[in-house]
Amino acid sequence: FIEMVKKGVAYRKESLVNWDPVDQTVLANEQVIDGRGERSGALVERRLMPQWHFKITDYADELLDFDGLDWPERVRLMQTNWIGRSEGAEVVFKSDQGDDIEIFTTRPDTLWGATFMVLAPEHPLVAKLTADDKRDAVNTYVEQASRMSEIDRQAEGKDKTGEFIGSYAINPVNNTKIPIWIADYVMMGYGTGAIMAVPYGDQRDFEFAKKFDLEIIPVVKPEDESISFDPEIMTEAYAGSGTMINSGPLDGAICNEQKGRKNPAIDAAIRWLEENNAGQARVNYRLRDWLISRQRYWGTPIPMIYCDDCGIVPEKEENLPVVLPEDVAFLPTGESPLKSHEAFINCTCPTCGGPAKRETDTMDTFMDSSWYWFRYLSPNKEDGPFDSALAQQWTPVNLYTGGIEHAILHLLYARFFTKVIRDLGLTTTNEPFTKLRNQGMILGEDNEKMSKSRGNVVNPDDLVAEYGADTVRTYLMFIGPWSEGGPWNSQGIEGVSRFLRRAWSLIVEPAQEGKSEPDTDKTLTRAMNLAIKEVTEDLDAFQFNTAIAELMTLVNVMSKAKNAQVVTTSSWQDACKMLVTLLAPFAPHISEELWSRLGHDTSVHLEAWPSYDEGALEQSTVPMAVQVNGKVRAQIEVSKDASKDAILDIAKAEPNIAKYLQDGDIKREIVVPGKLVNLVVK
């Protein structure tokens, strides 16, 4: 943290935060549900407080780059949307009192159609720019807006509301005086908290203009001439392509559907702004800096000290880590007990040695999960966070799994930390996790999320007591695709239980008398090699359910083949060995025991993963389907190297095929070796 402070990545500033008045702490946006604190249920207030932040916004562009990462598309998109990059321009409007009012727009080409300006109710210039005769109405509106949660303000379909504040702004492109309004559809937290309103091209501005009877100036003549651009007739804003009109120097420019400077009209507008000193190109992000201060006792102390003479200074390195006092008094004051712990608060300024106060806020717990895998490499290191050489050697983590709920928070923070650690010179690693896979969630039998209140919780301990840990583990892998999850099904576990018991008795129980079928050797060897191939490929692809299905098939083949003669053959013994080896990741305990009973005195879990013999997968004869006009009419068995002509002869000789051939001529013969024959008859 201190290194981050030194580097300017961590900083303290006043910030509008979610304040829970009952729990007396700041809450993360994620902990505010429908405008209420997740734990207390209290209406969350917005408060301006000095808090510690991380400059994650400095890394916005780099965080948008997923090059070289094998991550699910879904997660990449969620992060991309969260960061919310948009290209446009910043333009400075002057108030009629001479103030600079900066706005951000993605459509600078429509500047000539700006007929009013809207400020967020919290915008710092609102008080100054409000005319005396409007002050009461404006104050009422601002107060109403401040009481509303962000969720309420953003509710879909909400009617536009707003107040004219009695001042005007000068549109720098044409020196037109336009009225300044405040409205809660403009957010202080995005862009500059002020917009130029172009009702012709923006649906929100259009609705606002219609409601408050503000001017609408057409600036893009639609390409499709059947679309009317008469403001009196229009029922919605026009954001499509066309030719610029009523736009001074831009008149005649082509406006297409492209965003940013790829759009000729936008590009021309930005060039005009820059040439005329009225604005410039700018990239805006939805991402905001990460607020990490929490007014809680449980959390990592922020190692900063407040000195009246030296300001805010970091604790001396030899005094790290700052440890939470354990003798705190948990009193119902509504404040963190650290605030009343004199011995913790009062300290010595590391710079001047005078009396100073310790920071009493603690860190967001996401701080800790953002770099734990670095610390895991050197858990006993006392004089630093981790060993740089070990981190360089072992990171990035090559495979990471977790739920989709981590898509934005943990995974974005982890990427940010990795880049900061790199920029501190501790590693050259750019990304924390090379390959990411998300597992699905197992729901209750009613297809709802398991919860005590719903009474649909399936307790794994009870299942383990009844079926054993191996059965429960294996069933969890078999119940469905790992990445999708789905409802729990209590009946299905019986099938896995049976499978494991059959595998057990296959190896442990004595064989019955019986005669060997002629090709048992080959059948067993083929089944074994097929199982190695399929299980290996399925594991690589995280398809555990089909891997287990393949092992079930192997057990079925072996069960059929097993008898007193067969069990003495080497192909049987190889198959047993391989079955246990392949089963080991799913049912480790049973596998270990079976491995021992097969005569091994080392652990099966130390065995190398097996490879398979491609040649053993081949069969001397292969079954093929014979179709007439695309419909299967017969099954034939042909030698694996049979020629096309030979296959066709066999196919045509089938009685059921010959029957169809009598009725017409063969127009076409398609032979897909090893698969099927299709005869097109007319």
Added chain:
RNA sequence: GCGAGGAUGGCGGAAUUGGUAGACGCGCUAGAUUUAGGAUCUAGUACCUUUCGGUGUGUGGGUUCAAGUCCCAUUCCUCGCACCA
């Protein structure tokens, strides 16, 4: 509204360089074994049809010798984002 993913038997699901739809399992049916039940084993199990055969992967079209798979349109479901300027 924007973006992503999905829809296959009674159920969970399998199958994509286009090539026999329903692997594997649950459930169900019948039989063997058992005093009985449970467990186990064997056979069967997409739907319609006595058979022949026909139909079938959300819906409607298309391409192809051949479509769950490719193309166009469309419905519904799930998830994410959303008055983002």
